[in-house]
Amino acid sequence: MVAATDTGDGLNAPISYRFSRAPYFTIVDIRDRSPIKVESVPNAMAGGARGVGVAVGQWLLNSGVSVVIAPRLGPNISMLLSQAGIRVEVAPPGVTVGEALRRMGLLR
Amino acid sequence: MEIVVASGKGGTGKTFLSSNMAIYLRDKGGVVAVDADVEAPDLLLALGGARRVLWREEYYGAKQPTIDYAKCIRCWMCVKACEFGALAASPKGPVVDYDRCEGLGTCSLVCPVNAIQLVEAHTGAMYAAESEAGITVITGDLDLGQGASGRLVYELKERAYELSRERNARYRVVDAAPGIGCPVISSIAGADVLIVVVEPTPQSVKGAKRLVEVADMLRVKTLAVVNKYDLNPDYARSIPEMLEVELVGRVPYDEAVVRSYTLMKPLLTYSPRSKAAQSLLEIFSTLGF
Amino acid sequence: MARERPKVITVTGGKGGTGKTVIASNLAALLSSAGLRILLIDLDVENPCAHTLLGASLKVVEKVAIFKPLIDEKACTLCGECVSACPVHALAIVPSRKVLFLEALCESCAACLYVCPVGAISRGERIIGWIKEGRARSVDIVTGELKPGSRQYHEVMERTMDHARRVWRRYDIAVMDLPPGAGRGVYAALKLSDLALMVTEPTRLGLADLERLHNLAGKTGVKELVVLNKYGLPGGTAVSIEEFVSRERLKLVRVRYDPELARAYARGKLVVESPQSPSAQDIVKLMNVVADVLGLDAVKYM
The missing domain is CATH 3.30.70.20 (Alpha-Beta Plaits)
Incomplete structure (x- = not known):
């Protein structure tokens, strides 16, 4: 599971209002509704001029995530994710990653 | 909320509708306006011209x-x-x-x-300005004879999105270029609603139909406004059916509109009692802003 | 006498809705009735309308197709070369599964075709528009039309101009009807032209866009003639345009604001069919000025 976040504070990081150009990505591995690994990665692609959505999408595909959480996605990345069969969940900006996952029932 | 005003054919009243919509929305939660017609940017002029430029960025597109x-x-x-x-x-x-x-x-x-x-x-510039009418307009200016306007429009919309977040402005109004090409597709993509401005002429309806087709492909909800409907009322009545689009309102031909342009004042400020202004107010309230 | 090309008149205007198509189609009909062989080239590919005013029906003579990759999944080794070569990120790779092609992003550069080391990409085609032809009132029409949903309007314009240039030596005059704006396609068309009719209207926005267009035309050396359409529009302002025209030493022809013209347009007709109407008389005047500027003797004896 990955969410785009405003900070690098793991499960406490607030979800960013934007996706491809957010400052951080927070990646959470979940098993039996518990986090087994939480990682915050600065978004190296945030400043790119064009095609940022697909570049980020490609990076997500490479890292093997299966669920993406975002308030909204750009048209390019949503096209890519849907073609690759990755699930997209909508969450409002500002709530923490942990809270969003609990609301979705992905975490206890 | 992002509202795009477009038309398929030029000169049907996009800038007229979007400039007045921006004026209306200023007091309904705040607005950032985007001029996405980068080959002929007129929105800032329709809103009185620039009072001050907030920032300017060269564009290497x-x-x-x-x-x-x-x-x-x-x-x-x-x-x-x-x-x-x-x-x-x-x-x-x-x-x-x-x-x-x-x-x-x-x-x-x-x-x-x-x-x-x-x-x-270098293919153009982007800048934001405060208009004389008190509206923040983000606008592009494509160098003469240049292309790649679709990407410039996309950048303008991104800037507007950021600015509307910073200012807590609830609405973004995008005044699109005429036609259905690259810059128009970039204007519509990702918007919450598209308003098609159409006049009661076969040429305008033809353009609008093509535009509606594009909006359908981009899965953007489309509504129609018939401008100058009284120039051909019978034909105007059949427009929603021809376009298969829901009508939100009709605006009559009104000399006050032309005068408002001459004076560079939006109609809602210049002549709020004129019949065209009254129809606009009705449309905006129907839209539920 | 063999000739390379006809005289080329471009009808342009910067702002939308100033009356470019009305002027272009009425002028084409008038010149044709003066005995000249006329080719009307509709380059407003996003919403071509000139044929509707002339009453012509069109048929497709050429598809406008551009490259798209066809990926042979069996031959593909998922090496990712095409993904890195694509300058617009229209290709992506689902690790150990397949290469994805995002057609909406593809700009048809064919880089993927050249970098694929195993020949798994071949040449496919994507239709982005059509070139059509028709004839009415002894005017031959070539029209470019963009397929809705396609972005490449510029390519359709260029191909339409190419198509027209292959046939235009058979004509005395080619009239090109341009889209609004002052972009790349407008620039390319101006460069091909002998005379640019810059159709504007007596509003503040008309002037702003006319100024841009004049600056663009100045880069090409084309002769310029300002057509002030809807002259006398109630509430409008012609003064600032007249000042601009005299400051820039441009020629100006006024076409009066005329409800008859608006009615004809709404019915999809030509106003020159009502020769007594003020705008029709002005368009005849315009034709004479055009004939003068281009040295078309045949027309003067009308």
């Missing part, structure tokens, strides 16, 4: 191949590889026709001796 003729071995690989016919053979080597070049760099990719470099080219 194209790449151009430059050829090192000392390295070139005249193999003409680049000429054959260009999908746009932008390279032609000449005694000194390939010559680039920059009007046809899309700047995608296949020539450089196939050159076996690395004689072609791509350089960034």
Whole structure:
């Protein structure tokens, strides 16, 4: 599971209002509704001029995530994710990653 | 919320509707306006012109191949590889026709001796200004004769999104270019609603139909406003059916509209009691802003 | 006498809705009735309308197709070369599964075709528009039309101009009807032209866009003639345009604001069919000025 976040504070990081150009990505591995690994990665692609959505999408595909959480996605990345069969969940900006996952029932 | 005003055909009243919509929304939660007609940007003028420029950013939206003729071995690989016919053979080597070049760099990719470099080219500017009517407008200005306006429109919308977040403005109004091409597609993509402005003429309806088709492909909800409906009331009545789009309202022909442009004041400020202004108010309240 | 090309008149205007198509189609009909062989080239590919005013029906003579990759999944080794070469990120790779092609992003550069080391990409085609032809009132029409949903309007314009240039030596005059704006396609068309009719209207926005267009035309050396359409529009302002025209030493022809013209337009007709109407008389005047500027003797004896 990955969410785009405003900070690098793991499960406490607030979800960013934007996706491809957010400052951080927070990646959470979940098993039996518990986090087994939480990682915050600065978004190296945030400043790119064009095609940022697909570049980020490609990076997500490479890292093997299966669920993406975002308030909204750009048209390019949503096209890519849907073609690759990755699930997209909508969450409002500002709530923490942990809270969003609990609301979705992905975490206890 | 992002509202795009577009028309398929030019001169039907996009800027008229979007400038007045911006005025209306200023007091309904705040607004940032975007002029996405970068080949003929008029929204700022319709809102009274710039009172002050907030920022300006040069835009390098194209790449151009430059050829090192000392390295070139005249193999003409680049000429054959260009999908746009932008390279032609000449005694000194390939010559680039920059009007046809899309700047995608296949020539450089196939050159076996690395004689072609791509350089960034200035194609326009983006800036934000506070208009005399008190509306923040983000606008682009494409260099004359340049292309790649779709990407510029996308950048403008991104800037508007950021600014509306910063200012807590609830609405963004995008005044699109005429037509259905690249910049219009960029204007519509990702918007919450598209408002098609159509006049009761076959030419305008034809353009609007093509636009609705594009909006359907982009899965953007579309509504129609019939402008100057009284020039041909019978025909105007059949427009929603022809377009298969829900009508939100009709605006009559009104000389006050032309005068408001001459004075560079939006109609809602210049003549709020005029019949066109009254119809606009009705439309905006129907839209539920 | 063999000739290379006809005299080329471009009808342009910067702002939308100033009356470019009305002027272009009425002028074409008038010149044709003066005995000249006329080719009308409709380059407003996003919403071509000139044929509707002339009453012509069109048929497709050429598809406008551009490159798209066809990926042979069996041959593909998922090496990712095409993904890195694509300058617009229209290709992506689902690790150990397949290469994805995002057609909406593709700009048809064919880089993928050249970098694929195993020949798994071949040449496919994507239709982005059509070139159509028709004839009405002894005017031959070539029209470019963009397929809705396609972005490449510029390519359709260029191909339409190419098509027209292959046949235009058979004509005395080619009239090109342009889209609004002052972009790349407008620039390319101006460069091909002998005379640019810059159709504007007596509004502040008309002037702003006219100024841009004049600056663009100045880069090409084309002769310029300002057509002030809807002259006398109630509430409008012609003064600032007249000042601009005299400051820039441009020629100006006024076409009066005329409800008859608006009615004809709404019915999809030509106003020159009502020769008594003020705008029709003005368009005849315009034709004479055009004939003068281009040295078309045949027309003067009308």
